[in-house]
Amino acid sequence: MSDLINFYTDNAGLLVDKTLEHVVISAIGLVLALVIALPAGVLLGHRHTGSFIAISVSNVLRALPSLALIAISLAFIGLSRANITIALVALAVPPILTNAYTAVDNVDPDAVESARGMGMSEGQVLRVIELPLSWPLIFAGIRTASVYVIATAPLAALAGGGGLGDIIVNQATYGLAGVIAATIVAVALAFAVDGLLGLVQRRVTPRGLVVPKELSTIVPPVEHEVVA
C-alpha cells in the first residue's frame, strides 16, 4: 500500500504524461469509430434497410480479438500508433453501429408519419424527429464503446507504445505498484469519461423523453438476438 502511494508521489509527472497520451490514443480510436459508424447506423436506420449488413458487420468486428489485430498490423505497418488505432476502431464500431441503427430504426412510426404529414423533408424528419428521440440509445452505445476503448488502449504498449500501457506492460521497470497505480488511473479515466458522456447525454435528450434506468449506468447495453 505504501509502495502504491510512493509510486504516485514519485512518478506524478510520468503518470500525467502517460494519462494524457492514453486520452489521445483512446480519443483517436473513438472519434474514427464515430465518424465511420454513426452516419452509417443512422442512415440505415432511417431507411429501415440493411439491418443484415449493420448487424453482421458488428458481429464480425466484435469477434475479432484485439491482440490479434494489433499483431497482424504490426507485421505489415511496423511499430506505429496505427496498430492500436485499428484495434480500437474495430472494438468501438459494433456498439455504436448497432445502437445507432436500432435506435433510429425503432423510432415510433406514428411520430415519423405525423412529421411527414406536416410536410417535413426527409432531412428534417431525421434532424427534428428521429435523432432527438434516438440520442439516449445512441449515447449508450458511445459510452459502452468508450469504456471498451479506454480499457483496451494499454495494449498499445505492445506495438508502438504510448499511454498507460507503457507502465502496465512494464512491470520489470515499474514493479507491481506501478502496474496497480496505472490501472487505477485507467479505471478512473473510464468512469470519468463515462460520467462526462452521461452528462452530455442528459443535455441532448429532449425533455419529456424518459431515459430508461439501464441506459444511465456504465454497463454495456443488453445484447439481443436479432433475426436478420
Next chain:
Amino acid sequence: MTAAVTLFAQEGPVIPDFGRGDECIRENGKFCLNWFLDEFVDRFWPRVVEHIELTVIAVAVGFVIAFAAALVAYRWSRFELPFANVSALFYTIPSIALFQILVPITGIGWFTVEIALVSYTLLILFRNTLTGLREVPAEAKEAAEGMGLTRRQSLLQIELPLAAPAIVAGIRVATVTTISLATVGAFITPLGLGAPIFSAIQTGANTEFVAASLLAIALALIADAAIVFVQRALTPWSRARSPAT
C-alpha cells in the same frame, strides 16, 4: 577439457541446424504459408486446443455463476444492483493489468488466467439472462398460472425457454470476448494462441505471430457462427417471435 575438444574435432565443424532453410523464413516474410503448414500440427494445433479449453471452462463457470445470480435477482430484485455493479467494474479494468495483478494472489499459471476470464464473462451473461427473463410477455406467465403451473414449473417450462434466445445471445458475446481476452492472458503464462503471439513479437518472427493471430480470429468467427447455428437448431420457437421491427 582436451577430451571435449577432441570430441568436437572428430565430429567436424558444428553447423547449426536451421531446418530446410526456407527462403521465406530466412527473409522473415510476413506470412510463409509452407512453413505454417509444416509447423501447424506441432506448433499451432496444441495452442488452438489450449485456447478452446480456456474459453470453454471460463464461459461454463461464468455461466453457472451468472445464471444463478440472475435467477436470484429475478426473484428478489434488490440483488440486481450489487451484482451488476461489481461485474461492471471488471469491464473497466484493462485485461493485461488484471492478469498481472492476480499473479501475487493466485500465482502464475492456468488458474489465474481462468479467474480473470471468468470475471469478464459475468456481466454480459448476468444482464442477458435477467433481461431475457424480464421480457417474457406477461400474458405467457398469466397463461401458465391459469393452467395451474407452480412457480417453479412456470420458470422451467415457460419463462426460461422464452428467455433462451437472449441467454444464448449473451453466451455468444461472452464466448467471443473470452477468446479475445484469452490471447492477452498469455502475457503472464504461455497458454493458448497468445503464447506464440507474445513470444514472436519479442523475436520479430513475422509468420509465427501473424499465423497465431489469424488462427485466433478464425477461432472467434467459427465459435460465433457455431453458437448461432446451435441456437437456431435448439430453439426453433425463437424465430416465431419476431423482434421489434
